[in-house]
Amino acid sequence: MQYLVSVIDDGQADAVDSDTPASSAEQAAIDVFNEQMQTDGYWVFAGGLGRPVGATVVDNRGETPIVTDGPFVESKEFLAGLWIIEAPDLDVALRLAHGASKACNRKIEVRPFLQV
Amino acid sequence: MVATLARRFGDLGIAEEAASEAFTIAVERWPVDRVPPNPGGWLTTTASRKAIDLIRRENKRANKHREAMMMIDDEPLQPLGAIDDDRLRLIFTCCHPALAMEARVALTLRMLGGLTVAEIARALLVEETAVARRITRAKVKIREAGIPFRVPSSGDLSERVSGVLAVLFLVFNEGYLATGPDTDPIRDSLTAEAIRLARLIRELMPEDGEVAGLLAMMLLIEARRRARLSASGELVTIDEQDRGAWSRALITEGHSLVRERLNSGELPGRYQILAAINAVHTSALDGRDTDWSQVVALYDQLVWLDPSPVVALNRAIAVAEVDGPDVALAEVDCLGAALDTYHSFHATRADLLRRLGRGREAYEAYDRAIEHSGNTAETAYLIRRRDQLVD
Numbered sequence: 001m002q003y004l005v006s007v008i009d010d011g012q013a014d015a016v017d018s019d020t021p022a023s024s025a026e027q028a029a030i031d032v033f034n035e036q037m038q039t040d041g042y043w044v045f046a047g048g049l050g051r052p053v054g055a056t057v058v059d060n061r062g063e064t065p066i067v068t069d070g071p072f073v074e075s076k077e078f079l080a081g082l083w084i085i086e087a088p089d090l091d092v093a094l095r096l097a098h099g100a101s102k103a104c105n106r107k108i109e110v111r112p113f114l115q116v
Numbered sequence: 117m118v119a120t121l122a123r124r125f126g127d128l129g130i131a132e133e134a135a136s137e138a139f140t141i142a143v144e145r146w147p148v149d150r151v152p153p154n155p156g157g158w159l160t161t162t163a164s165r166k167a168i169d170l171i172r173r174e175n176k177r178a179n180k181h182r183e184a185m186m187m188i189d190d191e192p193l194q195p196l197g198a199i200d201d202d203r204l205r206l207i208f209t210c211c212h213p214a215l216a217m218e219a220r221v222a223l224t225l226r227m228l229g230g231l232t233v234a235e236i237a238r239a240l241l242v243e244e245t246a247v248a249r250r251i252t253r254a255k256v257k258i259r260e261a262g263i264p265f266r267v268p269s270s271g272d273l274s275e276r277v278s279g280v281l282a283v284l285f286l287v288f289n290e291g292y293l294a295t296g297p298d299t300d301p302i303r304d305s306l307t308a309e310a311i312r313l314a315r316l317i318r319e320l321m322p323e324d325g326e327v328a329g330l331l332a333m334m335l336l337i338e339a340r341r342r343a344r345l346s347a348s349g350e351l352v353t354i355d356e357q358d359r360g361a362w363s364r365a366l367i368t369e370g371h372s373l374v375r376e377r378l379n380s381g382e383l384p385g386r387y388q389i390l391a392a393i394n395a396v397h398t399s400a401l402d403g404r405d406t407d408w409s410q411v412v413a414l415y416d417q418l419v420w421l422d423p424s425p426v427v428a429l430n431r432a433i434a435v436a437e438v439d440g441p442d443v444a445l446a447e448v449d450c451l452g453a454a455l456d457t458y459h460s461f462h463a464t465r466a467d468l469l470r471r472l473g474r475g476r477e478a479y480e481a482y483d484r485a486i487e488h489s490g491n492t493a494e495t496a497y498l499i500r501r502r503d504q505l506v507d
Contacts, residue, residue, distance in 0.1 A: 001262045089264035090214055091272070112261045 001112055002044060002086055003093045005100055008107040009080035013051060021051055021080060026105050033103035037085065042096055048081035080106060084113075117160055118227060119202035122209075123265045125167050128227070128255045134170060138163035203228070204320045205265045207313075211280040212263050219254040220283050222247055228316070229309050239287075239306055241296055274326075280317065281330050281387060284310045288334050293491050301493030302345060307338055325377055329388030332373035336394035339366035350500065351493040355403040367398045389418045408437035425454040429461055441471040459489040463498060475505045 013021035022030070030048075037043035052071040059066045071078065083100060087093040093110050101108045117138075121131035138159045152158040210223040218240075225231045225239065233251070237244040257263065268276040291306025314331040321327050343357035374395040377388050384392070393414045400406040415431035429451055436444035445468040448461070455461035466481035482502035489495045 003262075087262075089262045089266070090212075091264055091266070091268065093262070094214065095272075110261075115260075 001089065001093075001115065002084055003090075004109075004111045004113060005083040005085055005093070005097055006079055006109040006111070007048075007081040007083075007100070007104050008077050008109060010077045010107060012106055013080065022048060022104065026103075029103040029105075033099055036099075037083075037096065042085045042087055042092075044084040044086050046081070046083045049079060052078045077107075080104075117156075117163060119206040120160060121163055121167055123202045123205055124164065125171065126265065127259060128209075129259070130167050130170050132227075134163040134167035135159075137166040200320055201267070202265075203316065204267055207280055207317060207320075208267055208276055209258060209263055209265050211276075211283045212258070213276070213279055214261065214263060215254050215257060217283075217286070219250050219257075220279075221286060222250045223254050224283050224313070225287070225309065226251055228313055231309070239290070239303075241298065277321070277324060277326065278385075281314075281326060284314050284317075285330065285387075287313075288337075292337060293494065295490045297490050297492050297495075301349070301351065301491050302341060304341070307334070307341070310334060311338060325380060325382055326385040326387045328373050328377055329385060329391045332370045332377070332391035333387055333394055335366045335370035335373070336391065336398050339363040339370065339398060345493055349493055349496060351491070351497040353497075354397060357403075359401060359403070362398065370398070371395055384417070386418060386421050389414055389421070393418075406437070408434055412438050425451045426458070426460075429455060429458075429464060433464055436468060436471075441468040444468055445472065457488055459485050459494070462488060463494075466498075466501070470501070470505060478502075479505050 009021065012023075012026075016023045020027070030046075034043065034046055037046075052074075055071040057068040057070070057072050059068075081104065085093060085096055087096060090110070090112075093112075097108045097110045118128075118131045118135050121134055122128050125131060125134075141162060142155075142159060146152075146155075206227055207224070210227050211220045215223070222236055222240065225236045226233070231239070233244055233247050237247045240247065267273070287306055288310035291303040291308075291310060294301055294303050311331070311334050314327070314334055318324075318327050318331050339362050340354070340357060342363070343359070343361040344352055346352050370391065374388075374391050377384060377391070393411055396407055396410050396414070411434040412431065415427065415434055418427050419431060429448060432444045432447040432451075435447060445465070448465055448468060451461060462481050462485035466478050466485055469475075469478035469481055479502055482498055482505070486495055486498045486502070489498060
């Protein structure tokens with residue numbers, strides 16, 4: 001099964017005094033974690049996201065497209081990055097999420113992709 | 117059987133539906149065709165066929181279908197061990213930490229306890245529709261999130277077992293002292309169900325010390341059940357209970373489990389310590405013979421494992437018997453901030469104040485205890501105690 005492992009920022013990015021939302025220590029720990037995931041065969045994809053201020057929402061369901069500046073929900077917590085992992089079941093996915101949370105120093109949400 | 121089918125087909129909903137269809141067929145046919153020589157095997161085979169039908173009908177699980185066909189080819193009679201393993205897997209699935217505690221309790225009572233939705237609704241004091249929704253939602257999550265039908269790996273096992281035991285402890289506690297005013301104060305069916313499930317887990321995991329500990333603790337508490345309510349429906353405290361009404365059989369069984377754990381030489385976990393405390397209480401033929409310093413020593417061990425205010429409160433109750441109510445009261449008063457809405461905190465304070473002759477303060481403490489107690493038998497006891505105060 002594939003799982004989306006979302007990284008939830010609840011204040012960490014604000015604490016970093018630079019352009020990147022993750023501190024260099026966090027980034028280094030994430031690199032080590034990613035290498036291990038690749039070695040173990042769980043890794044499908046990983047990426048960090050820029051701050052929500054850089055988001056743009058597009059809605060083209062109507063006659064004319066509506067483009068809005070900013071994220072679709074303003075909240076203190078926001079999606080800071082994600083992994084996609086391949087794991088046999090939720091037990092394995094949760095174990096990996098424990099490591100992911102430690103590495104990136106943030107909360108993690110684990111959610112299965114729809115199985116087709 | 118549901119456990120076996122769930123493991124085989126990887127889906128709780130299909131397992132339940134197939135099992136119930138098989139039973140329906142049995143009810144129709146057996147009176148006409150006679151009961152087959154191996155009724156259990158017949159049911160499992162029939163249910164497996166039904167499950168495959170159901171999967172075919174769903175028509176979207178090609179893999180599951182193939183697996184099912186492979187498994188039905190030659191239907192060997194399941195040795196008992198395999199069925200036990202399936203029940204164990206089912207327990208771990210129902211008590212999975214990724215499910216909300218409420219969902220775990222409902223699912224465990226439904227899938228393992230075999231209680232109906234209506235019975236669970238009464239047990240948990242919630243609407244039937246809410247229970248049904250909880251169970252359905254949990255099943256969807258199990259399926260969609262890939263919660264496995266598997267005994268956890270050794271690395272996770274002790275943590276996961278403690279999760280299962282927490283569910284049983286919760287069910288037992290609600291039976292032991294019901295929290296709400298709208299049910300019987302002691303709910304035998306819940307304590308009995310918790311003990312039944314604990315016995316099952318004990319059979320499946322005989323080596324686990326905490327499983328033995330929880331079962332022993334439950335047995336030693338259940339042994340006193342008949343003595344815990346007075347004729348007028350008041351809770352009777354342990355020092356005032358008629359010890360002749362205690363169940364010797366349950367006490368013997370509980371003590372033997374506690375001895376087994378002591379002889380293992382392993383460090384005890386919290387349930388084993390709680391069992392040992394209950395063993396000390398049930399060893400005294402007269403309340404005055406209780407070895408309270410042993411009880412304090414066991415609570416010291418428990419505090420070290422679990423430094424929560426509730427444990428500290430229970431320890432203080434034992435301290436009162438060893439060092440006197442004044443020492444105990446000083447300890448209890450330190451817990452006020454954390455336990456201000458806990459009925460037992462105020463009831464304990466009230467009793468200590470009463471023994472110290474501080475009637476006016478005791479009266480106020482009883483009032484607070486009554487205010488926070490939901491259990492009718494406990495409330496009746498507290499009111500009588502309060503009204504007997506002379507200052």
